[in-house]
Amino acid sequence: MQPAPVPVFDGHNDTLLKLELQQGTAKNRSFFEEAAFDHIDLPRAKKGGFAGGLFAMFVPSRIARNGEAAFNPADPANFAEISQEFAHKFTSRLFGQAERIAEKAPDLVSICRSSAEIREAMGTGRLAMILHIEGAEAIGKDLAELETFHGRGLRSLGPVWSRKNIFGDGVPMAFPASPDTGPGLTDAGKELVKECNRLKIQIDLSHITEKGFWDVAKLSDAPLVASHSNAHAVSPSPRNLTDRQLDAIAETGGLVGLNFHVGFTREDGAMRADTPLETLVRHMDHLIGRLGEDGVALGSDFDGCLVPAAIKDVAGLPKLVEAFRKAGYGEELIEKLCWKNWISVLQRAGI
Numbered sequence: 001m002q003p004a005p006v007p008v009f010d011g012h013n014d015t016l017l018k019l020e021l022q023q024g025t026a027k028n029r030s031f032f033e034e035a036a037f038d039h040i041d042l043p044r045a046k047k048g049g050f051a052g053g054l055f056a057m058f059v060p061s062r063i064a065r066n067g068e069a070a071f072n073p074a075d076p077a078n079f080a081e082i083s084q085e086f087a088h089k090f091t092s093r094l095f096g097q098a099e100r101i102a103e104k105a106p107d108l109v110s111i112c113r114s115s116a117e118i119r120e121a122m123g124t125g126r127l128a129m130i131l132h133i134e135g136a137e138a139i140g141k142d143l144a145e146l147e148t149f150h151g152r153g154l155r156s157l158g159p160v161w162s163r164k165n166i167f168g169d170g171v172p173m174a175f176p177a178s179p180d181t182g183p184g185l186t187d188a189g190k191e192l193v194k195e196c197n198r199l200k201i202q203i204d205l206s207h208i209t210e211k212g213f214w215d216v217a218k219l220s221d222a223p224l225v226a227s228h229s230n231a232h233a234v235s236p237s238p239r240n241l242t243d244r245q246l247d248a249i250a251e252t253g254g255l256v257g258l259n260f261h262v263g264f265t266r267e268d269g270a271m272r273a274d275t276p277l278e279t280l281v282r283h284m285d286h287l288i289g290r291l292g293e294d295g296v297a298l299g300s301d302f303d304g305c306l307v308p309a310a311i312k313d314v315a316g317l318p319k320l321v322e323a324f325r326k327a328g329y330g331e332e333l334i335e336k337l338c339w340k341n342w343i344s345v346l347q348r349a350g351i
Ligand SMILES: [Zn+2]
Pocket: 134, 206, 207, 228
């Protein structure tokens, strides 16, 4: 018999978006049935040890219902600003996706509202979902929707995705480039940070410009977190964090989740699925060097990116764990990286 895989609580996936967009297409799938494509469903989660994570609710600039081929990073239409009305409607549908999953099988999946609830769900073998908004377009300037979303389970929010909104600006998908690509937070963005602090909603710094990062660092009273970003010193993508940013995160007792996307891990930024897992380990080494063993975790970006073929999907997580072992990481460190650090940082943030 195979030994049980190391549990993983992961910082980022786009599974809710996939499930929403694929309705009514040939790729329509159920979260409860194993598919031969995409990255996360419950049967494959079980195989890989995936015990839960932050489930992103992201509103694309352009809705294409023909599946993953739709996203082309070279097409500016994919980065166009969106209206609050559209974003709000679509975000409600994504909340609905998560709620229907949890309601259909309360013994298998839970929407968790605190670190204690994550521990409890994991302890009883239920998949633990933390709801996250990626890009705050669904929220208006007066922030009224934030409290409603919090009531519906929202516990994490990235003020911007890689596009401009009323709160700030995000980094483009260029390579190589500095993350200092545009302005920081607007006045509304600063209010959003304060309101997230008040409601105990984690602020996610992945996708934000470097100026925006420093604005949040100055204002926020919570540990700084980038849920799915890597080390700029290893792979100079603007989606990655400079050593100065990593040091600032470390100072607050914050955390960075390792993104598996090959374009954010390779030194050359190439979109190659044959990228070896050692490339991910190189980022992990660098991140641990700057943030310490308690400040790094996983932020796979499953269902939203090109993962190395060696991992393939969520069932392949034990391959990454093997690569960590091969690199000399002990079991205690592996457990921290794979799940303990995420729960601890949420707890430190009062969640
Ligand atoms: Zn993202």
